Amino acid sequence: MRLIEMVKASDRRLVAPLMGYPGSKLTDTTLKQNMFNWGIQFWSLSELAQNLKPDALFFMMDLSVEVGALGMPVHFGLDESPTVDQHLVRAPGDLDKFMAIDVLKDCRASVFLNTMRLMKENLDIPKGAYCIGPFTLAGLMMGAEEIALAAIDDPAFVHETLQYAAHVIGRYATALIESGADMVAILEPTGVMLSPRQFDEFVAPYVAQLVQTFPVSTILHICGNTTPLIRNMAATGVEGLSLDTAVDFPAAAKLLPDNVALIGNIDPISVLRAMTPAQVAAQTRAFLDATRDAPNLVLSSGCDLPQDTPIPNIKAMIEEGKKWRR
Amino acid sequence: MNVETAMTGQDLLVKAAGRIDSETAPRFEEQLAPRLAEARSVVIDAAGVEYLSSAGVRAVLRAALKMTAQKGTLKLRGVRREVAKVLALAGLEELIEGGGTA
Numbered sequence: 001m002r003l004i005e006m007v008k009a010s011d012r013r014l015v016a017p018l019m020g021y022p023g024s025k026l027t028d029t030t031l032k033q034n035m036f037n038w039g040i041q042f043w044s045l046s047e048l049a050q051n052l053k054p055d056a057l058f059f060m061m062d063l064s065v066e067v068g069a070l071g072m073p074v075h076f077g078l079d080e081s082p083t084v085d086q087h088l089v090r091a092p093g094d095l096d097k098f099m100a101i102d103v104l105k106d107c108r109a110s111v112f113l114n115t116m117r118l119m120k121e122n123l124d125i126p127k128g129a130y131c132i133g134p135f136t137l138a139g140l141m142m143g144a145e146e147i148a149l150a151a152i153d154d155p156a157f158v159h160e161t162l163q164y165a166a167h168v169i170g171r172y173a174t175a176l177i178e179s180g181a182d183m184v185a186i187l188e189p190t191g192v193m194l195s196p197r198q199f200d201e202f203v204a205p206y207v208a209q210l211v212q213t214f215p216v217s218t219i220l221h222i223c224g225n226t227t228p229l230i231r232n233m234a235a236t237g238v239e240g241l242s243l244d245t246a247v248d249f250p251a252a253a254k255l256l257p258d259n260v261a262l263i264g265n266i267d268p269i270s271v272l273r274a275m276t277p278a279q280v281a282a283q284t285r286a287f288l289d290a291t292r293d294a295p296n297l298v299l300s301s302g303c304d305l306p307q308d309t310p311i312p313n314i315k316a317m318i319e320e321g322k323k324w325r326r
Numbered sequence: 327m328n329v330e331t332a333m334t335g336q337d338l339l340v341k342a343a344g345r346i347d348s349e350t351a352p353r354f355e356e357q358l359a360p361r362l363a364e365a366r367s368v369v370i371d372a373a374g375v376e377y378l379s380s381a382g383v384r385a386v387l388r389a390a391l392k393m394t395a396q397k398g399t400l401k402l403r404g405v406r407r408e409v410a411k412v413l414a415l416a417g418l419e420e421l422i423e424g425g426g427t428a
Contacts, residue, residue, distance in 0.1 A: 099380075099384040099387050100384060100387075100416045102415065102417025103417065163392075163394065164391060209394070
């Protein structure tokens with residue numbers, strides 16, 4: 001069943017926080033172990049599913065998989081999100097270095113493909129995969145500041161990089177779908193720095209290209225205050241928008257067509273990490289009351305939860321969300 | 327390396343033969359580039375291609391990306407087993423018509 005059909009068919013709000021990292025606390029493993037070993041990552045996710053019983057579960061968020069598969073230097077801390085150390089594409093000719101690389105033959109791509117395979121074999125809830133967005137991948141290849149400047153000075157170079165990025169992402173995400181993903185969330189955080197006009201030129205066509213290719217539900221996630229971009233994001237054809245805490249959800253819901261789910265947006269830091277379970281439950285209740293009229297809301301976190309988010313807090317949010325009724 | 331092109335409507339047929347390597351790939355791309363802009367569908371008859379180096383792979387992928395960008399398609403036909411292996415190593419087996427070898 002597609003995401004929007006599940007949302008409409010449910011007699012309550014569906015609840016699916018973006019919560020992979022805290023699963024490592026349930027298995028007493030490091031993030032690095034989870035990012036390199038699909039048995040461990042699946043174990044952490046399985047513990048989350050069993051203990052917290054979300055309505056859907058995504059694997060761990062990692063924006064470095066595709067760019068690492070292309071050979072960019074990636075820094076892996078023991079308990080930190082991986083980060084890209086160097087951006088190797090400075091001129092159009094630099095793309096040549098990457099064009100004979102198959103992302104699927106990369107070892108860490110295999111970690112996520114096999115994690116998804118194990119999720120499919122063992123979890124009976126909808127399963128979500130992440131892939132990076134083309135503009136963000138191009139930004140990691142070129143550097144965020146450089147791509148912003150090139151968007152003005154040399155848009156043809158940016159488009160050439162985006163075409164290649166979309167090719168890489170399409171291949172990886174298609175394999176994730178074949179491994180069992182019921183939905184794919186496209187993570188496009190770098191898009192937040194663009195104006196609506198730039199978004200339509202540099203983000204929307206490439207996201208739409210992916211959405212048309214994927215035979216499953218798609219979600220577009222952009223961190224930060226994306227209020228000026230909401231209509232443009234929805235026009236890409238995705239079934240869901242996953243939006244950050246900075247976005248006013250009751251207002252955002254009014255901007256969306258009836259066939260798009262709005263996913264979010266309990267604050268991962270000031271609420272889910274910092275408060276007590278009782279306070280989290282109260283905040284969740286207040287949020288659900290405030291978004292009562294939103295037709296297609298999925299209760300989630302505004303962004304990925306930090307590793308040290310207390311498990312009782314996530315549980316309080318999920319339980320409160322499941323029992324709330326209009 | 328030898329390349330012949332024939333356009334029927336918006337369908338471009340490219341007949342390639344010989345080796346497409348670092349020496350010949352630029353010429354392959356030069357001959358293809360002006361025709362791609364006019365095409366909606368491109369078929370590369372690769373039955374005569376004996377060898378495809380990484381430079382050849384890049385040339386094929388660049389042409390395929392250009393076609394995707396203009397909402398067209400590019401496929402290779404009649405690909406020899408050794409060339410198909412190279413395309414598969416680069417993750418481009420989906421460009422082979424029917425997914426198989428000649």
